Amino acid sequence: MNTIIFRTIAPLIVATMLVFSVYVCLRGHNEPGGGFIGGLIGAAAIGVFGMASGVATVRQALRVDPMAIAGFGVFLAGFTGVLSLFTASPFMTSIWLYLPIGETTIPLSTPLFFDIGVYCVVFGTISAIALALESDREEEL
Amino acid sequence: MDYVLAALVGLFIAMGVYLLLSRSVIRMLIGMTILGNGVNLLIFTAGRVTREVAPIIPSALEQPSGPIANPLPQALILTAIVIGFSMFAFLLVLAFRAYQSLDADNTDTMRLAEPEQTPNPPLSY
Amino acid sequence: MDLGLSLDTSLLLVALVPFLAAFVAPFVHRFIRPVSGWILALVPGGIFLYLLGFVEPIVSGGTISAGLDWIPSYDIRLSFFVDGLSLLFALTISGIGALVVLYSGAYLKGHPHQGRFFGFILAFMGAMLGLVLSDSLLALFTFWELTSITSFLLIGFDHGRQAARRGAIQALVITNIGGMFLLAGGILIHQIAGSWDLSAVRGMGEVLRGSGLYGAVLVCILGGAFTKSAQFPLHFWLPNAMEAPTPVSAFLHSATMVQAGVYLLARMSPSLGGTEAWTLTLTIIGGVTLLWGALGSLRQTDLKQILAQSTIASLGLLVLLIGLGTEASIAAMAVYFLAHALYKAGLFMVAGAVDHETGTRDITTLRGLADKMPVTFIGAGLAALSMIGLPLTIGYFAKEEMYLGLIGGQWETALALIVLVLGNALLAGVALLVLIRPFLGDLAPTPKPPHEAPIAMLAGPILLGAGGIVAGLLPDWVGHDVLVPAASAVLGETVKSHLSLAIDLTSPLLWLSALTWALGILFYRQADTMRTLLRRFEQGLGWTADTVFDAVMFGLIRFAGAVTRFFHHGQLEFYLTVVFAGLALAVFGPMFAFGGFDWLVPAADLGDWSKRLVLPGLQPYEWGIILLAVLGLVAVLIAGTRLVAILSLGAQGTALAMIFLLFGAPDLAFTQFMVEILSVVILALVMTRLRLDERDHRPFEDWARDGTLAIVCGAGVSLLLMLVLTGTLDTRLSDFFTQTSVPIAHGHNIVNVILVDYRGFDTLGEISVVMGAGIAILALLRRRKAPLPPRSADPTEPNHRVTEAEA
Known part of the structure; x- marks a missing residue:
């Protein structure tokens, strides 16, 4: 699998996929997409990167342990639910905030951050699994 | 077309069951995936299928302009797919480790928890 | 006697203080070892003195009652009341209790578990006090069972000896059977009298005795009382309970445990007698x-x-x-x-x-x-x-x-x-x-x-x-x-x-x-002569209630062993066969029972098959995709090599994704695509390292059995789904989501809105599951630091390693 062509193209593919995964995640509320799909695309990118450049390189590039990202995701998702405490409404009641920046308005909402949490969990967990399997394989070979 | 999908669901389930009844762990794993796919399709079909109109409201509107696909089964299935995948990965790794530790992928030879000759329970207090 | 507490509180305290004391007794004992008996005896002693204050109002003909709501929706109260009978019992229990605690301080001096013993005996006393002071039948039952459990602990206190364990189990089994009788009797009484309160039931003797259920009530109550009070022929547990330390015997057999049955009979005699x-x-x-x-x-x-x-x-x-x-x-x-x-x-x-x-x-x-x-x-x-x-x-x-x-x-x-x-x-x-x-x-x-x-x-x-x-x-x-x-x-x-x-x-x-x-x-x-005669009689009899009890208990153990071996013999495919046979039954049973087939294929149409043979209105490309799914499934089954099997698995998944895409579910389609890709990647990573026999070697009988079961399950689910499709769909929930997605949740992708907003709590649980699976996988994959020991012939070896890998 480690052909020259694959190794050369892989970083390009990976970068594109990662950007695309974030895009899919963020647009999810109004267009097809969302945290689950985005996370899967991102994890696939990491898997491809791992195959091409080796697990050590990927871990170095990620800087953070993927499981930590997943943990952060669960925390973020749970935390957005807790925020509704401040509006004296039940757990996970959504809160919307419209930030006007120049001509456009950026809608910030707890469901958005919740979705980002989902993204982090799926991305982190599945990347961790893929990397662990790959490193297991590398050690054996 | 509903009936065709229903028949396809039956095929998925039958294949999944047949593979799950095998003694090889890897075949059981594949059977599990197929069974999961079959159940997802079952939920999807049971929520009625329509062609090509995704449950997405055009950005200018508050309500969909015409009939749309049923969003509820889709939401159920979306998480089911991801969880099913996690389950699949877990079982795969478990089978892999079992293979490494026990040198077997046949469930008949995996008898550590329930050995062939279980001793009788002690007859005393 | 007024301690500045309301009557409710103080009466509750009497019933609950021993439990609190039981909880702290081991710690008290640890700090003041030599005098712990004297100190702890103050608890029952204090209760005794406090209860003495009740004598005067009771003698003058009154009763005292107190209580608090327990489960108000079912009209169940934790209520207590004191009349002459319960006061007599309560005073005896607490008075003798004080002396027994004092006594066991000296009797068990130096015993390593003396603190535990104090805890048990105080808890037992609390249960007993609660029993005689309860007004509610359910509270009485609860305390009754508590006495059984605490007496089990006390009789088996010297648990190193088999005789003590046997005595304890015997007491527990016999008195708990009685407890069940009591519960049944209590419920029957509630059915007849309409009240859980003993003080109310007492006045309804005529109603109870006239009821058609009187016989059942009598059997239940007597069953409870006779087992507890060791009446012939259920008396045999009591001598065996002598395996307990002597202070326990002194307490259990004088004023407590066994007298609970007598108390119950005395209490019930105005209503049932x-x-x-x-x-x-x-x-x-x-x-x-x-x-x-x-x-x-x-x-x-x-x-x-x-x-x-x-x-x-x-x-x-x-x-x-x-x-x-x-x-x-x-x-x-x-x-x-x-x-x-x-x-x-x-x-x-x-x-x-x-x-x-x-x-x-x-x-x-x-x-x-x-x-x-x-x-x-x-x-x-x-x-x-x-x-x-x-x-x-x-x-x-x-x-x-x-x-x-x-x-x-x-x-x-x-x-x-x-x-x-x-x-x-x-x-x-x-x-x-x-x-x-x-x-x-x-x-x-x-x-x-x-x-x-x-x-x-x-x-x-x-x-x-x-x-x-x-x-x-x-x-x-x-x-x-x-x-x-x-x-x-x-x-x-x-x-x-x-x-x-x-x-x-x-x-x-x-x-x-x-x-x-x-x-x-x-x-x-003539004691010696009589003893010889009686022993000869016993030997002539050949068996005792004890031997019967042992036979029953061992029979139960053997039976449990046989049942376990029958159902749990360790063959996975047998378990799965049972599960799927159950599935087939669950699907087909109701369909037959409720005439599902008539609904699906009306009897009138049976003759005219052409009516049923309507070609489904599918486009050619849709047929193509369904064909791809079918081919993928069949290919998985007959795949000769691993690679073909993996790719076929991918093919059926992809076909599924395309079905989602065609029928208005782009989100599902994308997710399914990604999952298929990742599944194939992961499978490829693992499968290439397993030297497995990929062909299916099933003997013909197995093949036929599994195949039949699979076809039955598949057909059943298909038919059920078709049956569902003939009905109308309740779309209220879907409509709600569709109508409110934009106005309330500000999202145009309804599926995503459901996931992250309406059903956010579920999704939170689901991502936690995903993360849990990830952690489990990493734990399984974690490499041991030390090199693997060479595979030995030691049979315990693989066992050890599996637990390590799973840990």
Whole structure:
């Protein structure tokens, strides 16, 4: 699998996929997409990167342990639910905030951050699994 | 077309069951995936299928302009797919480790928890 | 007595304080080891003194009740009430409890688990107090079961010995079966009377006795009481419970545990008593138990066993008295209960002291201890006098009162009188045996050189014995403060006390007593002969209730083993076959039962197949995708190599994704695509490293069986789905999501809005599951730091490694 062509193209593919995964995640509320799909695309990118450049390189590039990202995701998702405490409404009641920046308005909402949490969990967990399997394989070979 | 999908669901389930009844762990794993796919399709079909109109409201509107696909089964299935995948990965790794530790992928030879000759329970207090 | 607390609070405290004390007892014991018995005895002692304050209002005819809501929606309250009967029991329990705690401080001195023991015995006392103070039948049941559990812990306290474990299990099994009876009886009573409260049920005797369910209620209540109070033929657990440390025996068999059944019968007698069935059952069972226990007592040579068997006899006596149900017999019941509690607890303590200081309890080896253990001897003497029923002891009045109601009646009462005289005489013989054999005569050698017991162990017998005598000297007080309130509570009307110190030589009662004593002396002198005879009889019988119990228990274990081996034999495919056969049944059963096939294919259409053969309106590319799915599935099945199998798996998944895409589910399609890609990648990563046999080697029978099952399951699900599709879909929920997605949740992608907003809580759970699976996988994959040991022939080896890998 480690052909020259694959190794050369892989970083390009990976970068594109990662950007695309974030895009899919963020647009999810109004267009097809969302945290689950985005996370899967991102994890696939990491898997491809791992195959091409080796697990050590990927871990170095990620800087953070993927499981930590997943943990952060669960925390973020749970935390957005807790925020509704401040509006004296039940757990996970959504809160919307419209930030006007120049001509456009950026809608910030707890469901958005919740979705980002989902993204982090799926991305982190599945990347961790893929990397662990790959490193297991590398050690054996 | 509903009936065709229903028949396809039956095929998925039958294949999944047949593979799950095998003694090889890897075949059981594949059977599990197929069974999961079959159940997802079952939920999807049971929520009625329509062609090509995704449950997405055009950005200018508050309500969909015409009939749309049923969003509820889709939401159920979306998480089911991801969880099913996690389950699949877990079982795969478990089978892999079992293979490494026990040198077997046949469930008949995996008898550590329930050995062939279980001793009788002690007859005393 | 007013402690500044409301009555509710203080009465609740009485029932709950022992549990709190039980909780802290081990810690208290750890810090003040030498005097922990003295300190902890303050708890029951305090309760005793507090309850004494209730005597005055109760004697003047009142009752006290308190409670709090437990499960208000079912009208269940944790309610307590105090009347003469419960006060008598509660005072006895707490009073003897204090002495027992004190006693066990010395008896178990230096035992490594003494703190635990204190905890158990205080919890047991709390359960017992709760039992006699409960007003609600359900609270009574709860405390009843608590006494069973705590007595299990106490009897099995010395859990290193098998005999102790057996005794504990026996007591638990028998009394818990009784507990179930009691629960059933309580529920039936609630059904009939419409109230859980004993104080309300008491007034509804007519309703209960007239009900068609009276027989069932009676069986249940008697079942509960007879198991707890060790009535024949369920008496055998009680002697085995003697495996408990002696303080436990002294407590359980005098005023608590076994008396719970007597209490229940006394409590229930105004509501259930008075019928022929009640009277006959109680008198017959009570009478048989009395004689059986008394004779059994003479058979024994172990001091504790002698006392245990005599307890059975006394319980039978109490049940017999409740069964007779006359004013005099109920009064006798109250007095005898007190007398018995005082002397039996004292005698057990004496037996324990003798055992503790000499190392044996065998009356055939013990002789002449009176010189070495004078105070113990005095304690034994006081208790034994009361047990014999000599004048000036409370036992005398109990006996007088018993005979009083039975003189000059029908032949039934005469028979009861004979049984009572005989039973009392046997018990008097036992008392003489226990008093004279170990203490009088020449000193015989014992395993340990005998010496006097410590004061904490003497306080109990002396105080209790003195109590018996003092009560005997103050018949007016006993009559007024003990007998009348308790008997009135049982009978529901005010009774008069007949107790007096005057001895009337013309009264037949005196002569009956004299007859009892004479017979008692006779039995004592012939004790050895009788023992030989009784033992021969027992050997001739060949089996005992004990052997039956063992056979039942072992049969149960064997049965459980057989069932487990049948269902859990370790063949995974058998389990799965059962599961899928169950699935097929669950799908097809209701379809047949509710005529699902008629709905699917109406009988009218059956003849005309052309009507059913309508080609589905699918586009060619849709057919193509479905074909891809079918091909993928079939290819997985017949794949010859791993790679083909993996790719075919991918093919069917991709086909599924395309179906989602075609029918309006782009989100699902994307997700499914990504999952398929990742699955194939992961499978490829792992599968290439397994040297597996990828072909399916099923024997033909298996192949046929599995195939049939698979087709049946698949067809069943298909048909069920078609049936569902013929019905109408309830779209209210979907419509709600569709209508409100933009206005409320500000999202245009309804599926995503459902996921992250409407069902956000579910999604939170789901991502936690994903993360959990990830952690489990990483744990499985974690490499051991140390190199793998070479595979050895040691059979335990793989086991060890698997647990390590799973950990």
